Amino acid sequence: MKLFLIFLVSILFFVLTVGFTSYSISKGIIQEKVADASEQTIIQAGQKLDIMYTVYEDLSMQILLDEDMKKMLLDMDSVNKGSYDFLQLRQKLGDKLNVFSYSNKTIKAVHLFRPTGEPLSSAGGSTSKETFAQEDWFKKIEENNGRAVWLDTKTGGFVDTSSGSYVATFALGRVLKNTSTNSTQAILLMEINLDTIGKELADIQMGDGGQTLILSPDMKVTYAEDRATIGNPTTIDVTPELLADEQRSTMNLKKDLQLVYYKSAKTGWFLLGAMPIAELVKDAKAISNVTWIMAGIATIIAIAIGIIIVRMIGRPIIMLRNLMKEGEQGNLTVRMQVSSQDEIGQLGQSFNQMMEKITLLVQQTNQSAQEVLETATELSDVSKKTATSAKEIAVATEEIAGGASSLAMESERGNELTHSIGMQMKAVVNSNVVMGTAATDVQKSSEQGILYMSELIQKTNATEAMTRNMVEKVDNLKESTRSIRKILEVLSNVSKQTNILSLNATIEAARAGAAGKGFMVVADEIRKLADQSRQSIAIVGQITETIQKEIDETVKALSNAYPIFQEQILSVKEADLIFKEVQNHMGGFIGQLSEVTESISQLDASQLVLNDAMANVSAVAEESSATSQEVASLSSEQLNISSGLVRLSDKLEQLSNSLHDSLSKFDV
Template identity: 80%
Template sequence: MKLFLIFLVSILFFVLTVGFTSYNFSKDIIQKKVADASEQTIIQAGQKLDIVYTVYEDLSMQILLDVEMKKLLAEVETVNPGSYDYVRIRQAIGEKLNIYTFSNKTIKALHLFHSTGGTIATTDGSPTKDTMIKEDVLKKIKGDNGRISWIETRTSGFLENSAGGSNAAAFGLGRVLKNTAATKEAILLMEINVDIVGKELADIQMGEGGQTIIITPGLQTAYSTDKSVIGKPTSLDITLDALEDDQHSAMNSKKDLQLVYYKSAKTGWYLIGAMPIDELVKDAKVIANITWIMAVIAALIAVGIGIMVARMIGRPVIMLRNLMKEGEQGNLTVRMNVQSQDEIGQLGHSFNQMMEKITVLVKQTNQSAQEVLETATELSDASKKTATSAKEIAIATEEIAGGASSLAVESERGNELTHSIGMQMKAVVNSNIVMGTAASDVQKSSKQGIQYMSELILKTNATEEMTRNMVEKVDNLKESTRSIRKILEVLNNVSKQTNILSLNATIEAARAGAAGKGFMVVADEIRKLADQSRQSIAIVGEITETIQKEIDETVKVLSNAYPIFQEQILSVKEADLIFKEVQNHMGGFIGQLSEVTESISQLDASQLILNDAMTNVSAVAEESSATSQEVASLSSEQLNISSGLVRLSDKLEQLSDSLQQSLSKFDV
């Protein structure tokens, strides 16, 4: 079966590899050749369309340079929109536009608009009163600032509220008409029937399933033979980046369309020829079909070779396998009937010789197994007796070693306890010394604190006296500000009286006529001086009022601070008493620490004697335990050897029985 699979896979692999390699090369060559030919066709068609676009650009330039049109556009701005002259001028402009449309039947309509979007004149029969150019179209044309603006194909037209025209698809050309004689600009919009593009592209064939379309840089369909997709996003599944290079050939994102394109130098639109890849390479599929046919023929040949191999090799091998299975079950008398001298015959002859030698070997092994079984039985009995004696010795030795180990452990534990007590005693002594030093420091700090508290009491009393004096001075200052306010009231009244007197003097001077003019000037200066005095008095009053408020707040703060100073004096005195009590207690505490230190020193000396005694006991116990453990280890080792000898004897006996039983299965 393996040989058959090798033949089958090898033949199919090479046949399919050669066939499909040829198919792929042929497909790529055909695709490239067709793409190159279509590319030239699309480029030529695109150049022809550029010539057509140039005709419309020239027509717009002709309208721009028309002297009579310029004159009419200048006049239409100067007349009243509701007058008869305005209607007459618009009719004249419309007639001029009709002349241009008659000269080129592919122009669907010509429109002229004000710069605001309102209609001046049109050739499609729409009423000009309510008709306006669409906002996006107007913005695009004005944005190009006098240059040609090509507007993508639309089926809904370019005008708002238009009742004329039809729903036929059209693309547009727009430009701003600038007139030096007029103060405003006019907008020209030319609607061009999209069928003119269809006529130019009618002879281009992209094969079955192919199409020729025009798309804008915004990937909107400007022209297609399918009218329903015009003005909608393209369905070619391609990005604008793929069309930006100069290769004129690309693939769509799904890799199922071959695209050839040309970018118009006039409109910036893309003329694209799309061809299905499957349609391009359908002739190359003949190679793929032939490859499959050859693969089937090769498979039939491989099957025939497999049957022949099975007859020549498989049948003798199966016979030899069956004879080996009988030998595996214990029949050593089987032999193969050898008829040929090839490799299979030599294999059968070798099998017969192997079976004869195995038969002789089994007879000799059977006799040896019987002798080994008898020897193993005697060895097993002797091993069991030795193992019993070694087990009893090991038990006694383990008990002795266990007692010695327990004694060593307990002595070691006592030694560790005495050592731990010694370390703790040293720590207690050190702590006691530190505590005594700290108590002395506390006593010194307490004396220093008492001195500081005495000085703090004196300073607090002085602060209280200063606060009391400050309160009295602030009260005197408050009385002074009240006196200032009374003086300011008197000055304010004087200012008012002066102002009244100056007013009366002005009135009297006015009555005196020319003789009183000099006196009127003096009265006016007095009135100004009175106003300045009044303003200055008001400012001084505000400052005095501010000082009065701040004095009141100062008095309030000092009044609140005085009881706090009183409480502070009491707290300082209480702290002084506490420091004195701490000094007395610390003196007694230092005396008690001296007595405790002496007792701990005596206890430390006794602990050192106990530690030496426990060290000696531990050393003796460890030496005894080590000797006992060595004896126990030797006894355990002897017991393990005896047990292992017994196990080996039993195992040898079992193997002898097993060998004898296995050999009894063979027929010799």
């Protein structure tokens, strides 16, 4: 099957490779030749269109240089727009434009506009719009400042015609200037029937499904047989970058169209021919069909070769494989019947010789295995007895080594505990010393606190006496304030009487007439003094009343503070008693600390002796443990050797039995 697949795949590979390589090369050559021929056609058509564009540019130049046209435009600027002379000039201007329009039948209309966008005159059509200044094409003509401007096709024309008919046109625009002043006189717009281009491109054939069209630099359709696409972006997936190559032949982005193009030197438009690649290479499809037919024939031949190989090689090999499977099952009596002397026959003879030698080898091996089995049985018995003795010795040795190790561990542990106790004893001694020092400091601080509390008691007593005196003085001040208020009441009455007297004196002076005028002045002054005295008394009364309120508040505050001072004195005295008790207790505590420190020092000396004794015990225990472990290690090693010997004996016995069982499967 592998040989058959190799023949089949190899033949199909080479047949398909040669066939499709030929198809690919043929398709490329046909595509290249057709593209070259179409490229020349497009170039010739583009050159013809450039000649046509040149004719229109020359005609616009004639209009620009015509002296009568210049004079009429100049006169129209100086004549009133609503006058009869203006109408006459406009009619003459229209007649002049008709002459140029009739000179070329492909021109649909010629229009003149003022620089402001207002229509001046037209030949071949008219418009009802008042101005075209906002149109994109009008701005484009102005921007080129006198150079010829080609405008993309509009399906309804550039201006509204009087008849209402809409014809697809492309246009040429130019600014008409006064040569003497270089000022703009008018804007010329020449509309050309799109059918003019159609007639020039009618003879170009791009094959079935192909098309010829003119694209603007922004890839919008300027001319196409399908007028509905004019003015819209092209449906052919092409970009300006693809048309920037000098080869003038390329493919679209989808690689399904062959494109040939020519860029006009006059308009900048692209004359583009698009041909479906599938249509170009349809003649090369015969090579692909022949390739598939040859592949089918090659498949049939490969199948025939495979059948022959199966009969010549496959059957003998299958027979040999079956015999080998029987030998695998233990039947060493199988032999292959050889009828040929080729490689298959030689293979059968070699198989027969191999089976004979294997049969002889199995017989010899069976005898040897029987002898080995008997020897292994005797060796296994001896090894088991030796292993039992070694195991008992090892157990006893391990028990001795375990006891010695336990003793060494306990000694080491006792040594560590003794050392730890010594360290803790030292820490306790140090702590006792620190506690003694701290207790002495506390006792000193207690004595100093007692002194401070005595001084605080004295000062508190003095503060209490001063507070008591302050309360008494404030009470006296309160009584003095009451006396002042009584005096103010008396003064107020005096002021009222003085005011009444001054009023009576004023009345008497008025009765006396001129003789009492001097007395009247004195009475007025007395009345003023009485008013001032009354006002001053009132102010003093207010101040006195305020002082009275503050004194009352002071008395109230002192009355509230006095019990607090009493409680403070009691607390200070209690604190003094506490300090004295602390001093007494600290004296006894310091004495006890001294006794404890002395006992701990004696205990520390005893612990040092114990530490030396535990160190000696630990050393002896470690030496005994090391000796016991060495003996146990030797016993364990002997036990391992005995166990290994038993395992090897058992393994040898198992191998002997296994070999005997394996050999018993063969039929010899």
